Amino acid sequence: MLNNLGGAQAGGQGGLGGLLGGLAGAAGAGGLLGGLGGTMQKAPPQNDHSFGAVLNSQFDETPEPEITPSQDQEAMAALMLAAMIQAAKSDGTFDEAEQQKLLQHLGEVDAEEAAFIRAQMDKPVDVEALVRETPEGMGPQVYTMSLLAIDLDTRDEAQYLHQLASGYGMAPAEVNEIHAQLGVPSLYT
Template identity: 65%
Template sequence: MSFMKTLAKVAIGVAVAKGAQSVMRGGGGGLMGGASGRAGGRKSGDLQSMLGGLLGGVSGAGSAGGLTGGLGGLLDNLGGAKGGGGLQDMLSGLAGGAGAAGLLGALGGKMQGRPQSSSANFGEVLNSAFDATPQREIEPSADQEAAAALMLRAMIQAAKSDGTLDEAEREKLLGQLGDEVDADEAAFVQSEMQKPVDVDALVQETPQGLETQIYAVSVMGINLDDQAEAQYLHKLAKGYGLEAQEVNDIHAQLGVPSLYT
């Protein structure tokens, strides 16, 4: 298996454990005051469509540059928000760097044997991991694996930011992994579920240019229906230097309530 595939499975698990229907409902005003921003109501092509893709697999293979929908397409498109380039452009050398690569240090030779780069972009590879047809799955590069590991950490931390990740939810998360996940990946997920919430550490581990993507997958892991979760996202956004309008734009693309009013 791979961290990319594990990310896909945990994304499904988080959607189930935290309540996909709650995540998908729209909202009018923001949950945090004191800043102006666009309301984040639901719109076509938003999180409802995206979760449908997660749970039903991605249809259509697409050529290089082809898969642009679903979660993968959303993350790729967010890449231009900071730094002007696409997500794939920002991943060059990530597995050998000090950011997300640090997440993989305890896994020894996990990255050995994987190509450093891939002809497919991150979104294509992630979308292929949601596909129920194994032949359509694209092998991720080392850099893409490192990014997927960081996104896993962000999503799992966000899911427990309200302090309600109980044993039943843990079982739902782990149950989505099935028999495909290997021992290293299962241990990684277990370890992340047991760690305390630490926004500052996550910010420090996020390479420059990936802030909007890591923030977006954090929103994925949250129901965003109480102040504890809103405060968590507020602190994360501030740590990444995201403006209120940027944050509300991300929420609008996900079809979830705005953070700021």
């Protein structure tokens, strides 16, 4: 059974702006989004780094050079961004101010990348398509990014997350554990 969600998210700054603000740091997200606008053919087919290592290299402030994401890693970044945008729209509102906030937090993006992001913003929320596009075993990670993108304070958002978790075959205990780790109210009672 879904929890009754009427209150704000527990545990500090939430929502898409909070996540992107925390991630963007000094570098912005432009480097990670390098292939989103259809330029993935410029990315190396593979590299010796995990997606997490690539993500960290884009946002840390160490003098180490950024790791160039592979085509698969850029595709995963695109999927994560699409999941965040869908989640942000799941409550039925995604106004111009929210869209501008997202673009601002992404940092420097080129015209192709901005077009990709705008296209994602204009797409309808489609949980089934998101689940189909998610590589096997990546459901919990995509679910987590979706959860980070919202405040989880409406029934529509809870219903969206329930549909997403169900699509990935996630057990209620697994979902609630993710929520607990993020300091967000449980989805299931």
